[in-house]
Every structure is written in C-alpha cells, then in structure tokens.
Amino acid sequence: xxxxxxxxxxxxxxxxxxxxxxxxxxxxxxxxxxxxxxxxxxxxxxxxxxxxxxxxxxxxxxxxxxxxxxxxxxxxxxxxxxxxxxxxxxxxxxxxxxxxxxxxxxxxxxxxxxxxxxxxxxxxxxxxxxxxxxxxxxxxxxxxxxxxxxxxxxxxxxxxxxxxxxxxxxxxxxxxxxxxxxxxxxxxxxxxxxxxxxxxxxxxxxxxxxxxxxxxxxxxxxxxxxxxxxxxxxxxxxxxxxxxxxxxxxxxxxxxxxxxxxxxxxxxxxxxxxxxxxxxxxxxxxxxxxxxxxxxxxxxxxxxxxxxxxxxxxxxxxxxxxxxxxxxxxxxxxxxxxxxxxxxxxxxxxxxxxxxxxxxxxxxxxxxxxxxxxxxxxxxxxxxxxxxxxxxxx
Amino acid sequence: xxxxxxxxxxxxxxxxxxxxxxxxxxxxxxxxxxxxxxxxxxxxxxxxxxxxxxxxxxxxxxxxxxxxxxxxxxxxxxxxxxxxxxxxxxxxxxxxxxxxxxxxxxxxxxxxxxxxxxxxxxxxxxxxxxxxxxxxxxxxxxxxxxxxxxxxxxxxxxxxxxxxxxxxxxxxxxxxxxxxxxxxxxxxxxxxxxxxxxxxxxxxxxxxxxxxxxxxxxxxxxxxxxxxxxxxxxxxxxxxxxxxxxxxxxxxxxxxxxxxxxxxxxxxxxxxxxxxxxxxxxxxxxxxxxxxxxxxxxxxxxxxxxxxxxxxxxxxxxxxxxxxxxxxxxxxxxxxxxxxxxxxxxxxxxxxxxxxxxxxxxxxxxxxxxxxxxxxxxxxxxxxxxxxxxxxxxxxxxxxxxxxxxxxxxxxxxxxxxxxxxxxxxxxxxxxxxxxxxxxxxxxxxxxxxxxxxxxxxxxxxxxxxxxxxxxxxxxxxxxxxxxxxxxxxxxxxxxxxxxxxxxxxxxxxxxxxxxxxxxxxxxxxxxxxxxxxxxxx
Numbered sequence: 027x028x029x030x031x032x033x034x035x036x037x038x039x040x041x042x043x044x045x046x047x048x049x050x051x052x053x054x055x056x057x058x059x060x061x062x063x064x065x066x067x068x069x070x071x072x073x074x075x076x077x078x079x080x081x082x083x084x085x086x087x088x089x090x091x092x093x094x095x096x097x098x099x100x101x102x103x104x105x106x107x108x109x110x111x112x113x114x115x116x117x118x119x120x121x122x123x124x125x126x127x128x129x130x131x132x133x134x135x136x137x138x139x140x141x142x143x144x145x146x147x148x149x150x151x152x153x154x155x156x157x158x159x160x161x162x163x164x165x166x167x168x169x170x171x172x173x174x175x176x177x178x179x180x181x182x183x184x185x186x187x188x189x190x191x192x193x194x195x196x197x198x199x200x201x202x203x204x205x206x207x208x209x210x211x212x213x214x215x216x217x218x219x220x221x222x223x224x225x226x227x228x229x230x231x232x233x234x235x236x237x238x239x240x241x242x243x244x245x246x247x248x249x250x251x252x253x254x255x256x257x258x259x260x261x262x263x264x265x266x267x268x269x270x271x272x273x274x275x276x277x278x279x280x281x282x283x284x285x286x287x288x289x290x291x292x293x294x295x296x297x298x299x300x301x302x303x304x305x306x307x308x309x310x311x312x313x314x315x316x317x318x319x320x321x322x323x324x325x326x327x328x329x330x331x332x333x334x335x336x337x338x339x340x341x342x343x344x345x346x347x348x349x350x351x352x353x354x355x356x357x358x359x360x361x362x363x364x365x366x367x368x369x370x371x372x373x374x375x376x377x378x379x380x381x382x383x384x385x386x387x388x389x390x391x392x393x394x395x396x397x398x399x400x401x402x403x404x405x406x407x408x409x410x411x412x413x414x415x416x417x418x419x420x
Numbered sequence: 421x422x423x424x425x426x427x428x429x430x431x432x433x434x435x436x437x438x439x440x441x442x443x444x445x446x447x448x449x450x451x452x453x454x455x456x457x458x459x460x461x462x463x464x465x466x467x468x469x470x471x472x473x474x475x476x477x478x479x480x481x482x483x484x485x486x487x488x489x490x491x492x493x494x495x496x497x498x499x500x501x502x503x504x505x506x507x508x509x510x511x512x513x514x515x516x517x518x519x520x521x522x523x524x525x526x527x528x529x530x531x532x533x534x535x536x537x538x539x540x541x542x543x544x545x546x547x548x549x550x551x552x553x554x555x556x557x558x559x560x561x562x563x564x565x566x567x568x569x570x571x572x573x574x575x576x577x578x579x580x581x582x583x584x585x586x587x588x589x590x591x592x593x594x595x596x597x598x599x600x601x602x603x604x605x606x607x608x609x610x611x612x613x614x615x616x617x618x619x620x621x622x623x624x625x626x627x628x629x630x631x632x633x634x635x636x637x638x639x640x641x642x643x644x645x646x647x648x649x650x651x652x653x654x655x656x657x658x659x660x661x662x663x664x665x666x667x668x669x670x671x672x673x674x675x676x677x678x679x680x681x682x683x684x685x686x687x688x689x690x691x692x693x694x695x696x697x698x699x700x701x702x703x704x705x706x707x708x709x710x711x712x713x714x715x716x717x718x719x720x721x722x723x724x725x726x727x728x729x730x731x732x733x734x735x736x737x738x739x740x741x742x743x744x745x746x747x748x749x750x751x752x753x754x755x756x757x758x759x760x761x762x763x764x765x766x767x768x769x770x771x772x773x774x775x776x777x778x779x780x781x782x783x784x785x786x787x788x789x790x791x792x793x794x795x796x797x798x799x800x801x802x803x804x805x806x807x808x809x810x811x812x813x814x815x816x817x818x819x820x821x822x823x824x825x826x827x828x829x830x831x832x833x834x835x836x837x838x839x840x841x842x843x844x845x846x847x848x849x850x851x852x853x854x855x856x857x858x859x860x861x862x863x864x865x866x867x868x869x870x871x872x873x874x875x876x877x878x879x880x881x882x883x884x885x886x887x888x889x890x891x892x893x894x895x896x897x898x899x900x901x902x903x904x905x906x907x908x909x910x911x912x913x914x915x916x917x918x919x920x921x922x923x924x925x926x927x928x929x930x931x932x933x934x935x936x937x938x939x940x941x942x943x944x945x946x947x948x949x950x951x952x953x954x955x956x957x958x
Contacts, residue, residue, distance in 0.1 A: 276830070278823045284808070285816060291802040295762040295794065296816040297785020 072400040080396035084389040093381035098389060105375035106368030114254030118327035119341075120367035121256075121263045122147070122318035126345025127352060127359040128270045129180075129314025134354050135274060136307035137287035142187065142202030143315040144342030145209030146180040150316025151323045152213045153179030155223055155237045155333040158244050158324060165243030172244065173320045180316015181309040183209055188308040192301040198308065206342075214335060223333060237333035245331055246324045257325035264360070266314075271356035283307050315342060344370070351397045353404070362397070369393060446509055448473050448601050448633035449494065449525065454503030456489055463489040464500070465657040471601055471633040476623055478648035478665065479637045480677055482889045483860075486657040487637045491603050494635075495520040495527045508600075526599035528590045530606040536579035543578055544593050564592050568622050583751055584615040591622070602626065603635045608643055609915070610750050613950035620647040641670050641677075653677055678890050711740030712775070714909035715761075715792070715878045720770035722756050722933075730756045732933040734770070738878060738909035743900065745924030746913040749953050753933035754913045755797060758882035761911070762794045762802055763787040775877055788817050793871030795864070797882035797913070803867045806856040810848055811837040813855045814870050836873075844869040845895075861892030868899055879903050882913040897923060917949060929953055 085095035106116050126143045133140040157175035161168050187201040216222040217235040225238040246257045274280040286293040286303050294300065318341060322328040329337050344366050351366075352358030369390060376386040447470040456464040464486045471477050481487045492498040494505075496514035505512050507523045514520050520527075534543050545557045561574040570588045578589060587610060594602060604623070608616040620643070626632050627649075638644055644651055645665060653661040653676045661676040715738040722731040731753050738744045748754060759765040760772070766782025773779065774790040781787075787794070796803040804813050811830075814837050815822060822833050837851035846865045848858055855863060864884070871879065881900055885893040900923060904910045914920050920927055927944050929937040929952040937952040 276828055277826045278820045278828055279826060281812065281815075281819050281828060285805055288807050289802075289805045291764060292805055292816060294764055294784045295788060295796075295802050297763075297788055299784035 069400060069404065072403065073397075076396040076399045077393070080392040084392050087388060088381055088385060091382065091385050093379065093385065097379040098376065098381055098386065101375040101379045102369070102372035104372075106372035109375075110253050111255065112371060114250070114256040115327065116364065116367045116371045117254070117256040117260050118325060118367075119370050120363040121260050121325065122322045122328075122341045123345045123348050123366055124263045124267060124359060124363040125318035125321065126315050126342055127348035127363055128267055128356065129311035129318075130346055130349035131352075131354045131356060131359060132270065132274070132283070132307050132314070133311035134349065135280075135287045136283045136304050137290060138191075138304060138308055138311070139199045140184060140187070140202050140308060140311045141199060141346060142184070142204075142206045142209075142312075142342075143318075143345050144338050144340070145202075145206035146183045146312040146315035147319040147322070147338040147342040147345075148206075148213050149183040149209050150176035150180035150313075150319030151333055151337050152216055152223060152319075153316065154320035154323050155240075156216075158240045159223075159238040168244040169246060169324060172240075172324060173317060176316040176318075176320025176323075177313040178316065180319060181313035183316070184312020185305070185309045187312075188305040191308070192305055210335075213333075213337075217333065217335060225332075235335055240324060240331040244324065245326060246321065248326060257321070257327070259321045259325050263321075267356050267360055274356075279303075315345070318342075318345065347394065347398065351401055353401050365397065366394075447471060447506070448508065449523075450506040451490070451494070452504045452506070454490070454493060454500045454505070456486075456493065456498060456500050462486075462657040464493070467503070467654070467657070467659050469652055469659070471635055473600070473631045473633045474627055475649045476627050476634045476636055476647060478644040478651040479635055479654065480639070480641070480644050480651055480673065481654035482639055482677060483887050484656075484889060485639075485654040485677075487639075487654055488605060490654070491527065491605055491635070491637055494601075494603060495525055521597060521599075524598070524600035525603070526594035526597060526601070527603040527605065528587070528594050528607060530609060532586055532590050534578045534586055534589060536577075538578060539574070540572055540576050540578060540581075540589050540592075541574040543589060544574075544596055560596060561592055564595050568595070568625060570622065583610045583749060584612065584618075587611065587615075587619070595626075599632070601633045601635070603637070605637045606639070607636070608638070608640070612749050612954040613917070613946060614954055616643065623647060641673050644673065645670060655679055711742065711907065711909070713737050714740050714775050715911060716773040716776075718771045718773065720760065720767050720772065722760060722765055723768045730933050731760070731767075734930075734933075734935055736928055736935060736938075738911050740877070740907045740909050741904055742926065743904045743910040743912055743924045745920035745927045746911065746930050747917060747920045747927055747949055747953060748915065748930035750915045752931050754882065754915070754930065756933075757930070758794065758797055758880055758913055759802075761787055761792055761878075761880045762796060764802060785817075788874075791875065791877045793874060793876035793879045793908075795867050795871055795879070795881045795884045797886070799863060799867050804855050804863060807854060809852045810841065810846070810855055810858070810866060811851045813866050814840055814873075816870065818874060840869040840873055843873075861888045861895075864888060864892065864896065868896070872899070872903060876903075876908055878909045878911065880911045880913065883915065884912070885914075885916070885919060917946065917953075921946075921949075 081099070084098070088095040088098050105112060107113055126147065129146075130140060130143065154172040154176035158168060158172035161171055183205060184202065186205060187196075187198045190196040190201050191198045213223075214235070217224055217237065220226065223237040225236055246259050248255050248257050274284065282293065282298045282303055285296065286298050286300060286307075290300055293303075319338065322337070322341065323331065323333060328339065328341075345363075348359055348362045348366050352362040373386065373390060377383070379386075449471050451467060451469040454464055454467045454469075455462070467486070467490055469477075469479070469490065479487050479490065489498055493500050494514070496516045496519045499515065505514060507525075512519075512523055514523070514525075535546065538546075541554065541558045541561045544561050545552055545554075548557075558574045561572065564570070565572040565574070565588075568591075570592065572585060572588050572592060576585075578586060581589070587607065602623075607619060611619060623634050623636070624647075627634050636644070636648055645668075648665045651661075651663050651665055651668070651673070652659055653663070653673065655677060660679070663673075663676075715736075717734050717736050720731055720734040721729055724730050734753075734757070736744065736746075746754060746757065756765055760767060760781055763782060763784060763786050766780075771778050772781055772787075774787075774792060777790070779786050779790045779792075794803075800806060805816065811834050812819075815833050819828060819833075822829050822836075834851050840846070841848060841851060844865045846858070846862050846869065848862060855866060858866065868884075879900070884900065885896050888896065897919070900910055900912065910923075912920065912923055921941070921944065925941050927939055927941060927949070928935050929949060931953060939948070
C-alpha cells in the first residue's frame, strides 16, 4: 500500500470483488486512487508500444518499397502541425469528428450501437444546405437555423432506426448501417432536382450535381490565432462536449440513460422506458452527427460551402473510431478527435514525397490500428476479469 | 470449531484411514491435498476426499464452501492447482470431462443440459461418438428406465416433460455410460419432496445392487441425513469434518457446517432442517388478515411467445402486514409472477390492483411508482446495475427526488447511501465502490435497502435467500418478517418449502402457472404441500 503502483496489490483488489473484508475505509480509498494511476500509466505505455510498432512497420514498408520513411513521417507532421496554418486546418477537421463522437458516446451509453453516422452527417448537411440556401434573413439567424436544420436532419435519420428498433424489434446495428446507403441515395436525389438542392444551371458546369454555395453572410465566421485559421464552431463543439459530460454524469437523464445501457431490465423496473430514453439517445446521437454535417458545410473546411456528392468524406466513420479510441469518454474524445484530424490533414502532404499512394494508405491504416488496439486490449482484459470474478462466486 | 459435534473424527486423519475399517476396499476415487485458487480466494484448500463403491457420500457445505469447485475438479471441468487424484489405485490426470468419462465418472449437474426440442433418446445419444443406431439407443434408454424404475418414455419430447422427469433424463444420460462414480450436484433443488424421495431410492439401488460410488452434493442437512452413508463437511474451501451419517444429528452437522452452534429457528430453516423434534420449529403466530388488502391480482393471464400461458388465471390477495408464501417447484410460473410485479411483463388479461387502484402492467416503472418493492430472483438481471456505484444503485428508482432542475444532488445521494449502508449493515469499502465489488449477500442487502427504504406498500421477495450463506439468510428472513410487522404486505415467492413454512402466514401453491391450492400456515404440512407441488388437485 505504500508505493502507489504496487501491481500485485492492484490485481488482488480488482480480481477479487466481494471477498475481501474492506473494513478500513481510508486504505481502500487510497488503493482506488493508486489503481487509477496505475491503470492510466499502463494505458499510456500500451499506446506508446503500439504506436512504436506501427511506426516501425511503416518505416520498414516505405523503405522496402523504395521510399524514404523519414520523408513520409515528416510530411505527416508538416501537414498536420508544423507548416504554418496547418493546425487551424486540423482543428477544422477535428470539430465535426468531435461532434460525431459525442453523439456516438451518448448512444453507446444507452446501450445502442449506432454505426450510421456517415449517413446522419450527410442528411444533416443536406438539411443545413437547404435551410442555408433557401431561408433568407439576417446572417447569424440563418447560421443558427441551418445548424438546427442539420440537427433535425440527422435526428430524423437516426429516428427511423429508433422507430424500427422499438416498434418492430429490428436491431439498430443493421438499420443505422443500411440507412447510410439509403441516405446518400436520398441526398443524391436532392442534388439532382432543382426544387430541392441542385444549384441553378448558370454558375455550374453542366453535369455537376452540386448545391448552391452558401453566401458569405451565412457562413460560420472564422478566426485566426497565431496564423491558424479555423471556424468558431470549434468553441461550440468544446462547449457541447462539456455539456454532454455534465449531462451524462450529473443529471437524472444521464443517470437513466446509463442505467438503460448497463441493465435494461433493471431500468424498466425502475421506470426508465426504453422507448423514450433509448429512442431519445438514438435521435440525439443522430442529431449530433447532423450538427457535424451542418458545421462542416458552413465551416468552410469541407466542400467549399457547397453540398456535393460524397460530402461527408468519411467524417462519420472516423468519428465512430474517435469514440471507440476514447473508450466512450468525453475528454478522451477531444484528444482523439485532434489525433484523427491530424492524421487526415497530415496526409495532404504525403503526395509530395513521391511515395506511392497505396503505401501511404497502408501507413495511415497502421497508425489508426495502433490507436485502436489499446482500447480493444483493455476491453478484453475487463471481460476476462469479469469472468474470473464470476468464477469466484460459483 | 469442528469438534463441536461429539461424534466428529479428527480432521487431521487422512480420508483413507478414517474409513478403512468401515469398508475394507480401495477407494473408487481419492483426492489428496487438492487446492484450487481463484485470484486470492481459496475455493478448495488442501481438500482430501474419498468416494468408495457401495457408498453414498454426502458433501455438505454452505453456498461458497467450495463443493461445486471440488466436483468440477472430479469431472475435469476445473484443473486443480495442486493435489493428487487417484482412481482405482492409479494416479489420474483429469483435464476435461472426456477424461473423466473414460475413468467412469459421470455427473448430473444442477442445471440441466438438455435440448428441449429433441426426444429423450435423442438427448441421450447426443455427444456419443460413432454411428448412431436409434433402435439401440431407444432400447437402452428403455432398459435403464426399467431397471431403475425411472419411468421415462424414450420417445417423449424433453420440452414436454416436467422438471423432475428431465432430471431423470439427465440420470439416464449419465448411467448409459455405465459410470462407476456418479456425482449429483444439488439434485433436489428442482424436485418436489416426493420426487426427491424417488431420487434417493434410485441412488440407493445404484449403490447397493450395482456397487457404484455416489457423491451427493448438498447444502441441505435433511437430505444428507436421509440419503447418505458418510459425509464430508466443507467450510470456506476446507474440509472441516468427516463423519459416518448414522453417528450424527442435524445439530452436530449444522454446527460443523457453520462453524458455531446453531440455535435460531431461521438458521435451522436456512440449513434445510425441518425437524419437529428440534425446539423452535413451531408454527409461527398467524396474523389474521385484518389489514386492508394491499395487493390484488385478479385473473392474471400471461402468455408466452407461443401463446402458451405461463401464468394462467392467477388471482390472489395480500393484506397489509401479511406474508403470503407462493410455494412450488421452480419453473412453474414464479419468475413471470415476479416479473409482472416488476413491470417487466405485461398481462394478457386480468388486472393488478395496489391498494384498490389498478396499475397498468408492463409500463416502465409503474409498479415501482405504486410502491411495489421487489427483491428479484436474479438480482443481476433486474435488481442492480453491477457497474454503477453503491450510491447509484441505492437511487435507481428515486433519483429524481434527489434532483433539482434535472441535476442530481450527489451529496444528498451519498449521505443517504452512507445512512443505508449503516442501517442495513452492508459491508463495503464505501458508498462509491462499484456494486460488482460486493459479495452476493451484500449485493442482496443493497437491493433490500433500496426497496425497503422507499416505503413500500407491497414487497415481493422472489427466492430472496438463494445463494446466500447462513448469516445472510438469517438477516434476510428477519428483515422480511420485520417489514411485514411494519405493515407491508409481503409476497414471498420461494421454492424452498422450509422458508415458506417459516415465514408465511398464508400459503398458495403454484403449479404450471396456476394456483392449485391455498391454505393457512396452521393447516399446512409438508405432505400436503408436497402433493400439491407435484400437481395433485387440492
């Protein structure tokens, strides 16, 4: 108990729930703190090892295929951080990633597996584009309205999955995923028809299916800090992150959502209607993805204020990964969003290294994998301990 | 300690010596110094055990004493950390159940592993290697059934058979391989008293006429006394005593098992002693149903997915201050009954009234809002959230009453938790400890604390003492009795007759989802209850 990181002590405590006679309260409180420290230390080491392995393998691959590993890594760092202005770009990408991840955290806490963020982002962006181009009025008002439009679009799209789940018992894993395809077709239809989203024939080349561009006054303002320009929606995303963390931890709503996620039967008995809280969490999750879509459209880092086919450009999928890597924690999601954003912006400079695209893709894939392995390992260990603990009691 | 029982043999004597004179033949299986550790818990601590042919050997101990682990070691499901296993004089290594089967060891588990959609003979043939010859299997099943008087039809579909019959199918599965050693893990928990009697007869037959060795694992003194020749008593992973059954009494066995003298009635009940010779097992005072009716089920029918009624036209009433026991063999509708009163199930017809007001069934939280407290049969299923803290678990139902504008007042919640932990003597590291870190008994106390502190009008206690040790059982029964004295109407759903007879003022018997008998405690006796539980008309 004297050293803060006594591994055996930590293991003994976590492996044997319910058997120790915890009589001296201060001692066990202390061991909880030391356990937490030990665990976070462990996680850090785990990440370092995984990233080191990924970097090693990448270097090997690049060298073997005739490129220069140093060039590749330098390009990644230049593109994401080192070259002037790139941090701003990274932040711009991190904003929608964080928003998507926050929504994912909410649905996961409620015990739902929403994997259709890509579609929800697209629908949100489409609703936002419609509101932003069709609604007149003062700029700031339109900006707020188009963001709300994004929320509504994403929430409706996720709502379909929620209705199917709670009315017809269709697993949300399937519906959310399949709705991605349906969603992109639907927005595609909107982009083919002028009464919906398609821009008028003048001002665009003939076959292009794009929406009208948002006018200057309905774009989210961008600010410049130390030569890095990014949309102010970054602050909105941070504020929302704080709100989500607070809501999940300290409100009755958050408590009930967590109860539902961890034990739906107990929740039902205690008065948490799955339909209401689960359906709400699902729609909120979609709403966040939709908000991300709206912020992408009006933020300027994607698609030049114009809705185009393939607009979400993997932000939905990547946001899902962000939540996964953050192990469904809000603070973790902020950092993970920045890391994934820098992987993305970093790749912008890779072409200049002359290394083949397929190889650099593998390098990026390895790095993503390195980020995903530690949470997976932690999850597996948790499962193993749970089984061991269950074994104790038989 | 162990020597409280006057007839106990010294615990330091190895098993072989203790009984060598009694039988004069080598052990069928012998375990020496077997140790198994889970984390820092010693499930089995230097255990010696010897089973001999022609003997029924009881293994007695409280829940968690290490009996099950020991049996799992004998059939190769669990590998011991240390120790030697000797079978018929040869040292053996049992790494999986196939090994054990090769050595002629068979086990009838507490929980059956039968495929309900298949016929009896098909279930028996499952897991056999080589070519399937249905006619042979059928003939063999019929022959075994005939020889042991099991009365099982090889062509019956297992899903149609009552639980007692299913156990016989398990026994046939086991006997078909002609094992020399048979292990029964808590076999009577799913049987009516009459069925248990039948099982013991079969065991006697297997032992006396065929010279097999049988181990009977149980936490009930009564059946150990009735059915075994010798007993090994375990406590906290250790063997504390080995005795010849004929030489001991329930009291001395109980003392060895618990480690101290057992005096209270509820303790005896917890140990499964229903011996009228023991003082203190007198009929409890019967409270006349004078209080107002707090719980009323009126013609409740619940259909399963295949439209088979799991509860069939159930009508019963519970008055304030009254404990109504629902007796019955497990799986006869007890679970849906508790689920119904937990808002987990909705009734297909009929009405539930709490204090005269109809409460919609199946609507989230409706029963809890009507102040129906529930101690569920499987607390991990619908009683607690394992990954939440004790504080949060105590507030599952009423968190909103500790909140202002949706924000939970954590301080107030924590204070209440500290108070309840003290009131209900929950042993834990603190209110913020995750519930999963508590022992089963303390988790059950958390459930009880939450349900009783919300000032219930009705308390549904479903198998409230299952899996608890004697001290915890005593506490639980005491709390239930006190709740009733305080004016709560208690519905006690239990498959332990002793518990029902100990606590209830009025008893209803449930069989096949229907109530088939009702009587006052004063009119109840084991024989009548047993007959009703078996499905005989009242």
